[in-house]
Amino acid sequence: MEKKLRPLINGIYARPEFESIKNWKVSEKIDGMNIRICFDRSKGEITFKGRTSKALLPPELMKYLYDTFPYEKVESVFSESNYAILFGEGYGGSIQAARYYSEKMSFALFDIFCSGLWLDRDSVKDVADQLEITTAPELGNIWRIEDIVEFVKGRPKSEIAQKEHEMEGIVARAHPVMMFRRGGPIMFKLKCRDFYNGESNG
Numbered sequence: 001m002e003k004k005l006r007p008l009i010n011g012i013y014a015r016p017e018f019e020s021i022k023n024w025k026v027s028e029k030i031d032g033m034n035i036r037i038c039f040d041r042s043k044g045e046i047t048f049k050g051r052t053s054k055a056l057l058p059p060e061l062m063k064y065l066y067d068t069f070p071y072e073k074v075e076s077v078f079s080e081s082n083y084a085i086l087f088g089e090g091y092g093g094s095i096q097a098a099r100y101y102s103e104k105m106s107f108a109l110f111d112i113f114c115s116g117l118w119l120d121r122d123s124v125k126d127v128a129d130q131l132e133i134t135t136a137p138e139l140g141n142i143w144r145i146e147d148i149v150e151f152v153k154g155r156p157k158s159e160i161a162q163k164e165h166e167m168e169g170i171v172a173r174a175h176p177v178m179m180f181r182r183g184g185p186i187m188f189k190l191k192c193r194d195f196y197n198g199e200s201n202g
Contacts, residue, residue, distance in 0.1 A: 017178075017186050018145065025121055025141040025175040026148060028159055029189055030101070030108055031168040032091030033061065039074050041082045046071045061090050064105040068133065077130045078114065086127075087111040089136070091160075100158065100165035108160070110136045110171065111185070118185050120177050136160070141175045148172055153195045166192055 034051040048065045050057055057065075078084045088109040092102030109128045112119040119127070121138070128135045137159040139151075148170060158167045169191035178186045 015180075015186075015188075017174075017180060018188065021174045021178065021186060022144070023141060023175045024143045024145070024148060024172040026139040026143050026151075026170050026172045027110065027136040028139060028167055029169040029171050029191065030089040030091050030136055030160060032089040032095050032101070032108075033057070035061075035065070035088050035090045035107065037065070037069055037074070037086040037088070039071075039078055039081075039084045039086070041075065041078075044071065046074055057090075058094065060093055061095065061105060064090075064093070065107070068107065069131070073131065077127055081115045084112060084114040087113075088133075100161040100163045102162055106134065108134050108136045118177055118179070121173070121175075134160075136171065139170065143172070145172075148190065152190045152192055155192045155195075168192065169194075 034055075035057070036049040036051075038047045038049065040047070046069055048057060048062060048069075049055065074084075086109055088107050088111075090105065090107050093105035095105070109124060109131075112124050112127060125135055139159075143151075152170055156167045158165045169189060171189050172187060174186040180186055
């Protein structure tokens with residue numbers, strides 16, 4: 001996946017593509033552990049990885065993932081595909097801000113790369129429904145970057161946390177789906193803490 005860079009540094013766009021996008025679909029950024037679920041039909045297996053292949057996942061999270069994503073269940077959802085990667089966030093239990101989100105371990109799906117394509121948001125939601133998992137809360141689309149910045153500056157409350165808690169931030173994706181020149185969907189993240197002093201810390 002393309003490396004995510006902050007879009008605004010003192011009013012300057014970090015990537016030229018950001019300025020060209022007029023519509024953004026915005027979802028809540030969850031304070032958890034980045035997870036990749038890799039389905040490989042040729043090997044008949046499911047593997048679970050963190051942000052990098054060397055990242056170690058907690059035993060509690062690994063057990064949850066094995067229980068939630070058995071090979072047969074994932075294979076039935078991707079019956080016409082040989083390979084798929086599900087990107088999401090492990091949260092709850094003992095992960096990061098767990099005490100706010102959930103006492104139980106959980107997983108929120110936010111992207112899927114399947115058969116050489118990045119799926120759109122409706123397709124991601126459909127897969128999540130079939131797998132009986134959640135997705136990161138959608139906050140809306142047709143947003144301008146200026147509106148996104150003002151929203152995050154307001155330090156909104158999390159929509160997925162079970163206890164009142166400030167949202168970690170947002171993830172904004174170009175709508176409809178668009179790609180960087182070197183691959184990967186055009187998207188950016190912005191955290192509430194970037195504006196604690198009223199301005200981005202860059």
